Amino acid sequence: MKLKFNLISLIILITFSNCQNDNHNSDLPHDSSFYIDYRSLKGLSDGIAVIELDPEAPNFGHISSKLELGIGVLPHHLYYNQNANKLFTTALGGSYLYQIKTEKDKNGQPKLVNATPIDTGENTVGENLFFTNDGRYFMTFMGGAGGPKDGSIGVFNADNNQLIKTIKAPVQTNPNQFIMYPHGISVNEEKGIMMVTSTIHPDLTTGMGNTCTLLDLNTYELKETYLVADSQTDMSSPVEVLLLRGKFPQYALATTMLGGDIWIAPYNATTKKYDAFSKIFDGSTQGLGWALEMYIDDNSKLYVSFADPGKVLVFDISNLPQLKLLKTLTADKGAHHMVFFKTKKGKEVVAVQNNLLDIPNLNSGTISVIEIQTGKTLGTVDLRTKYGILPESIEGTNGPSNYMHH
Template structure:
């Protein structure tokens, strides 16, 4: 009888433990805990951490779980798949792409379990992901196969993470239609269109881009390469692109890293492409540079990060192509990715990850938590001095922490 009881106990324990290691569970709420990709400043392995970001919580700023990926891996962007059951991080080094397995600890808090490298073929320097509803996902590789004017897009099977195809279009073959140093990616499945930006060579010196390229989502053929700069010689480095879709006005938006601006292109129903890009916000007029990420909430507000001097600008997009500036939030130098949530008392806040590639004057290494109604900074976590790490990106532990990003 005692042996049967022990066996039953072990079976229940095993089932319970196994359940804790299942894929991500979007139905379980831990809304103020977040995943951050980080780089070590002490020569230790880079990795991913779980951190509490509610300034009202007693453990604000505490890291409760870590997963080391390796020295020099430089994890870069965290993503969920279509149903938020699986989580991935891209990386500038290491294996360039990893699937991350998560679970919960004995207190029900998010816990990082392990990382599985994904074969990216010849493609190097992983940047952004986009998951489509038909079982594919797309990834930009800023380094491509490693050439001085390289870059590629990987197409993967979302069920088994197998690389299906590598999309390449060298500028040497066609200087009018090409893919080079791709970073940002956005897809409009209804229109069958995909757009990628041309940013900068991974070594940050060999070359820079000033275009965005539109592709057919199914044939992978290039439809057009657009200049997103004041002139052909203006190396503006478009970094993120967003094809507005669904209920939003049908435009393409792009931010320019070195230009520090926001650009827009209207969708043309006759050509089934976008028309030329024009600048709709000049960051220099506001003392801003290094325009980076774009996030849109469900009330037609656009949040854009400017790494220099570290600001978040909030725009009304109800009357595109006109942008109406509503608010400006103070973050820290290197203001980059964002995550949106509510504090324990119900305050609506945005957490801003302040660091861009550990570049001088753009690498505060903090996370600012800002009340989006008052603009007041409610709390700041100094990861640089507290933990000896720099945050690279941020994402919710309960699924995506924004309404629309790419």
């Protein structure tokens, strides 16, 4: 029976797609255990941990496995590859990108084993990944080669993690089409396009962006750079972008970190680009700022985190460009990444990681577990107090714990 169960589990596992595609986690053993990237607040190594997040579990909030990556590595975003059989983390320091080896213990509980650094060439400050179906993956480097207005996109071979190409397009060369401080990335493979955001210089002071840039997925040529701000002088810092695809209305969505807003652009089948971006949700009218992550479930609901004051807003996107607000969930200051799962009693919940780069007033250091239907907080893990660490990102241990992210 155990062999049969493991075989079934393996078959289920390899059907997962990465967090960018239209799949989500299933009910597997220990599917309330999650990986978190974390930074140490005690001058010790940063790393990755396995934590139990079901408030109904007796070991809620317990860290069962840790993997240290090094002091100052600052692991930043966790991702699965296309088949969910490889786990990666990007990092703001250290080697900027790592492949993580994991195992299961005798109880089937996930265990972190080691991390293998991946050569990113001259590219620094690793941000987001996107895996495509043709054996490539793309990575945004907010620091590029280190210049004051730098930034790049790395193209990697998904089989051997070799860097194939570095895409650069300096604003100094062409102020109308450029890549600068790229953070968010999204791909529509069917249309052969990719978009990245222009967010902020890694030191958070040298410069800020207010655009998104569309590229050809195969030639890597820039197609257009879009203003995603109220004016040329409004440094809104678009942080994440999502190219809706498949069954969803064909729009691009972007969140602005310093603007605190959600923007939208319709796809134009004639030009094979997007038309201009317009603001679809003004966070300031709701007392919200620092719009960050976007997740979509298979019922056309959009979840957006607002780090200030720490909320997750749930929207209906079935009638875009109309965006209907359905409910507001209360997390903590710094509300950022999310994972979705069911508790042992079958409650549908979202766990929200509350910390953004340890920025004052945006760094609660907690994970809030919220029942989606009622909005009730079922439990909170205070990682700052309990472990002396801050969570940086969060991902499932049985594959992607969301339906569509980037």
